[in-house]
Amino acid sequence: MLWLLFKSFFLIGALGFGGGYAMLSLIQKEVVTKHAWLTMLQFADILAVAEMTPGPVAINTATYVGYQTAGIVGAAVATCGVVLPSFLLISILTGLLLQNKNSPYFKGAFLGLRPIVVALIVDAALLLSRDVTANLYGFLLFLFVLGLSLWTKLHPILLILGAGLLSVLFPVF
Amino acid sequence: MIPVIQREIVTNKQWVSEEEFLDLIAVTQSAPGPVAVNTAVFIGYKLQGLSGATVALLGSVLPSFLIILTLALFLSSLENNLILTRFLAGVRPAVAALILGVGLKMGFKALRSPFALLLSILAFGLLFFAQLHPFLLIVLGAPAGIAYWWFTGKQTDPTDSKEVS
Numbered sequence: 641m642l643w644l645l646f647k648s649f650f651l652i653g654a655l656g657f658g659g660g661y662a663m664l665s666l667i668q669k670e671v672v673t674k675h676a677w678l679t680m681l682q683f684a685d686i687l688a689v690a691e692m693t694p695g696p697v698a699i700n701t702a703t704y705v706g707y708q709t710a711g712i713v714g715a716a717v718a719t720c721g722v723v724l725p726s727f728l729l730i731s732i733l734t735g736l737l738l739q740n741k742n743s744p745y746f747k748g749a750f751l752g753l754r755p756i757v758v759a760l761i762v763d764a765a766l767l768l769s770r771d772v773t774a775n776l777y778g779f780l781l782f783l784f785v786l787g788l789s790l791w792t793k794l795h796p797i798l799l800i801l802g803a804g805l806l807s808v809l810f811p812v813f
Numbered sequence: 814m815i816p817v818i819q820r821e822i823v824t825n826k827q828w829v830s831e832e833e834f835l836d837l838i839a840v841t842q843s844a845p846g847p848v849a850v851n852t853a854v855f856i857g858y859k860l861q862g863l864s865g866a867t868v869a870l871l872g873s874v875l876p877s878f879l880i881i882l883t884l885a886l887f888l889s890s891l892e893n894n895l896i897l898t899r900f901l902a903g904v905r906p907a908v909a910a911l912i913l914g915v916g917l918k919m920g921f922k923a924l925r926s927p928f929a930l931l932l933s934i935l936a937f938g939l940l941f942f943a944q945l946h947p948f949l950l951i952v953l954g955a956p957a958g959i960a961y962w963w964f965t966g967k968q969t970d971p972t973d974s975k976e977v978s
Contacts, residue, residue, distance in 0.1 A: 656845045661915050665940070666945045684905040689884055691908060692970050695877030696847030713881065719878050721834075726846030727870050730854040731863065743961055747961055750843065752958020755929040756971040757909050759936035761916035766941065769909035782906035789914030800907050808896055809902020 641710055642717050648675060649702045654729075656698060657753055663698045665760035668767060669692050671701065676763035677709050680771035685769075688804075692797055781806070825908055828856055849873055928961050 648670045656663035657763070658692040662686075669676050671716040699719060706718030785799050822828045829837060830944040839850035850873050857869025866924045936954070 651948065653846050653893050655951050661912060661919075661973055664912065669947055670978070681905065684908055685847075685901055685910045686844045687912070688901070688904045689881070691881050691911070693877070693884070695880065696849055698847050699850070699874055699877040704880050704885055707882060713880070715882055715885075719874060722845070723850050723870060726844065726850045727843050727854055727866065729846070730840065730851050731866050733844055733857075733859050734855050744962065746843070748959035748962030749955035750958060751929070751962055752932065752954040752956065752960075753951070754923045755933035756936045756954035758873050758916060758920045758923055759933045759940060760947055760950070761912065761919065761938040763912035763937055765909055765916055769906070769913065772905035774881055778902070778906040781903060782910045785907040785910035786914055787915045789911050790917065796911050799911060800904055803903040803907030804900040805903070808899045811899045811902075 642714065644675065645706055645709060645714055645718045646721040649718045650724060651708075652698060652702075653722040654677065656723035657757065661697070661764075663762045665764040667701050668764050671705055676776065677705050682708075684768055684772050688800055691800055700762040777807075818849070822852075822856055828860060928965075932957060 652663060652666045652670060656666055666684060672680055685700055687697070689704070690697040693700065699722060702718040702722040703715045706714035706716070708714075710717070717806045722750050769782055773782045781803050784804055788794055788799055789796070819834060823831060825906050835854065837855050841855055843847050844851055850870065853869040857865035857867070857894045859865075920933065924933050932954070936950050939950065940947065959970035970971070
C-alpha cells in the first residue's frame with residue numbers, strides 16, 4: 641500500500657505540468673478513478689479544504705489521501721512522493737536551463753501543453769460537478785457560483801464559505 | 814502567488830535579481846509540480862547547492878503537511894455532525910463551479926489560435942468521452958506543440974500569452 645501511494649503520487653508530481661489546477665485531473669484519475677482511495681465527494685471536500693488553506697493543492701491532497709489510507713506514515717510517504725520529482729527536476733534544470741533558456745523547442749512544447757492544460761481543468765471540473773450536483777439545489781448553487789466566478793471578482797474563499805453557509809441556513813434535505 | 818514570492822525573494826531578501834526572477838518563473842512554471850515548491854528548490858539550489866535545495870523543500874512543504882494532518886485528525890471526529898454535513902453539501906458544488914470557472918477563464922486567454930482551440934477540444938474529447946489517462950495527453954502535447962511551431966515557420970512567439978496562476 642505504501643509503495644502504491646508513493647508510486648501514484650510520484651507520477652502525479654512528475655507529470656503535473658501547469659501547476660495546481662492542471663494537476664487536479666491527474667490526481668482525480670489516480671486517487672478516485674484508478675485506486676478508489678477517495679470517493680468523488682471526498683475528493684470535492686479535500687479540494688474545498690485545499691482552497692481554504694494556504695499551500696499547493698497537490699501537497700494538500702497527497703497528505704490527506706496518505707493519511708486516510710495509511711495513517712501518518714502514509715501521509716509522509718505520499719507527500720514525499722509528490723514533491724520528489726520537483727526536487728530532482730528543478731535541481732537539474734536550474735543548472736541546465738540558465739545556459740539555454742531561449743531554446744525554441746522548449747517554447748514550442750508550451751504551444752502544445754497550454755491547450756491540453758485547459759482541457760484537463762475543464763474535464764476535472766465537469767467530472768466533479770456530475771457527482772456533486774445530484775439534486776436541483778446543488779445544481780442551482782453550482783450555476784450561481786459559476787456565474788459569480790466568471791463575472792465578478794469575488795474571492796474564491798468567500799464563494800466557498802458563502803455556499804456552505806447558505807446550505808447550513810437553508811437545508812433542503 | 815507570484816507577487817508574494819517576488820516581494821519576498823527579490824525585494825526583501827535580494828536572493829535573485831529582477832532579471833533572474835524571470836528565468837526562475839520560466840523554469841518553475843514550466844516544470845511539473847507545484848510552483849511554490851519548484852521556486853523554493855530553485856532558490857535553495859542557487860544559493861547553497863543540494864543542501865540548500867533540501868532545506869528549502871522542507872520549508873515549503875511542512876506548513877501544508879502539518880495543516881492538513883491536523884484537519885484530517887479533526888475532521889474524522891466530526892464525520893457525522895449535521896451542520897458539517899450540510900456545510901459540505903453547499904461547499905461541494907461551489908468548488909466544482911470555481912474550478913470550471915478557472916478552466917473557462919484560462920481557455921478564453923490561452924485558446925486564441927485555431928491550433929490551440931482544436932488541440933484543446935480534441936484533448937477534452939479524448940479525456941471526457943474516451944477516458945484517456947491525462948498522463949498520455951501531457952506526454953503527447955509537447956511534441957504536438959513543437960511540430961506546430963516547426964511547420965508554421967517557427968515564427969509564433971508563445972511567450973506573449975500570460976500564465977494564469
